[in-house]
Amino acid sequence: MMKTKLSLLATSLLLATLNANAGSVDGLKVRPTKGSPLGVVINNPYENAPLTALVTLRGHKISDVKVTIQPKDDGVKISYPVEDMRLLDEGGVPIFGLYPDYLNTVTVNFTEDGKRKSYDYKILTPDIDMGFGQDMWAKAPITDVHHVDADFKDRIYFLSWTGKDGKQAKMAHNNLHAPGAMAWEGTPGFFMIDTAGEIRWYLNPYTTHNSDDYYGTGYAMGMNVTKDGNMAWVQGQTWKHMTVMGRMISEHHLPGEFIDATHEALEGANGNFFIRVASKDYKAPNGKLVNTIRDQIIEVDPNGKLVDHWDLADILDPNREAALLSLDAGAVCLNIDVEQSGHQVTAEDLKTAPYGDIPGTGVGRNWAHVNSVDYDPKDDSIIISSRHQSAVVKIGRDKQVKWILAAREGWNDALAKKLLQPVDSKGKAISCTDAGQCEGDFDFTWTQHTAYMVPEKGTLTVFDNGDGRHLEQPAMPSMKYSRSVEYKVDPQKMTVEQVWEYGKELGSEGYAPVTSIVKYQADKDSLMSYFASPGMFGKGGGMGNMKWDEDTGVTKSILVEHRYGEKEPAVRIDIDGNQMFKTGYRAQVIRIDDMMK
Structure with missing residues (x-):
């Protein structure tokens, strides 16, 4: 009897002790900071x-x-x-x-x-680590805030840069005769800055990129904000959809017949994504199997299923050489070769160039270099920017060209009928030469980037990089300039009017031979422009108070935002590169309220 009582007493004491120390079963589990009203x-x-x-x-x-x-x-x-x-x-x-x-x-x-x-x-928080490589002098691009109007102080800008870190892709396509664009590879360089120039977000390159993996390699490019407030971009053989918090919503392989996604992953008004890719094992007119270069557009649904496809080699003319002959051979956007700066190729060079990612005519060479895609729901069509044709082209769902914004030189008879006629503000025709030299206040765009509609204004914005302007190289490199430009297209009359431009004022300081963007911002009725690559060949740029000689290749991007219709920017922020020949790619305005819905 005594043992039973003692046993019951011991059991009671043990249970009381366990209840008193119940919290200890969490072990080393993290607990909220003392005083915190929520969790960890x-x-x-x-x-x-x-x-x-x-x-x-x-x-x-x-x-x-x-x-x-x-x-x-x-x-x-x-x-x-x-x-x-x-x-x-x-x-x-x-x-x-x-x-x-x-x-x-x-x-x-x-x-x-x-x-x-x-x-x-x-x-x-940890220090910035966006990847490290040779010829770097800072851990990230360096900002220099020139001017910000009070009503723009709340802006957050997303920036992307392209650079090398030595961990380039070990993967390659099997087609040895026409290897495609796979070799264009590097560490992702996504980050966001506030208007004080402080970095407030960046993408971890080590978790989103893997140079050993066929589906992990490739440059991260073409980031666009989706209607749900998230981020979509392309990277080599994949396209990704992620929240600003870093939660990967989805990662999709490209549809099986396509490769090498770069430049654009844009969500259309119909909810599908329009992506600029290439085609693998494509039979060229001479019977050779090639991998095409930046001349295919695909439309996929949010689950990655192929919906439609635009083969630009069939729709346009891959043998048109007019714009290609005028290019600076050192600035071919992706394959940048400083030693070729200022040189031009010949017609024979274009026809006999090796297959692969090199300027040339014919399928399997970089004849089109499409660097943006937009979708127009009004007539279910796409608008593309073809850098190597110095042309903006609208193409219907039926794969027929609706109009072309470009100089007349070199188009075949069928496509020449689709060229827009420049007019002034009163609708009077402006006279232009075949090479695109026009009277009055009008110019075409040359090796341009980003052709985007502005539905609110009924206009089109294009970033005119300016290389090969009027189908020639100028006498002096310092004569080159870039500009953001806005046009009004009348598809019934087949006319185009230039309504706004900015960039001539910057002169050679703002000359961006590659990349860049201009985009309308409805929330402030403004135009954001990013001159992404000035100084790519050592002409301009620098790091803070340090001055670099003309052989160092320090790129200085210039970000400006204008109230609609104004000539003086409300914002100007310069961003100096942190690695030799590293270039900016694009910028976007980030609206945090939308991203936290």
């Missing part, structure tokens, strides 16, 4: 975006959340609401816009049990 802080929750964090809910039911990243000194405050459903989707409060290598103060305001609460979280 998880840095870089998805491993892809190092300057993000997540505050878990830990059983709390909260609503009406607002997040504020407190600025450094007099820097830019990032503040945004978080919708209730987003909290459940993330499993916590998403934190975006942290400073690198800094103990950030993040204020989270929320409502719980009918009471409004606030808490300041301290979040330490």
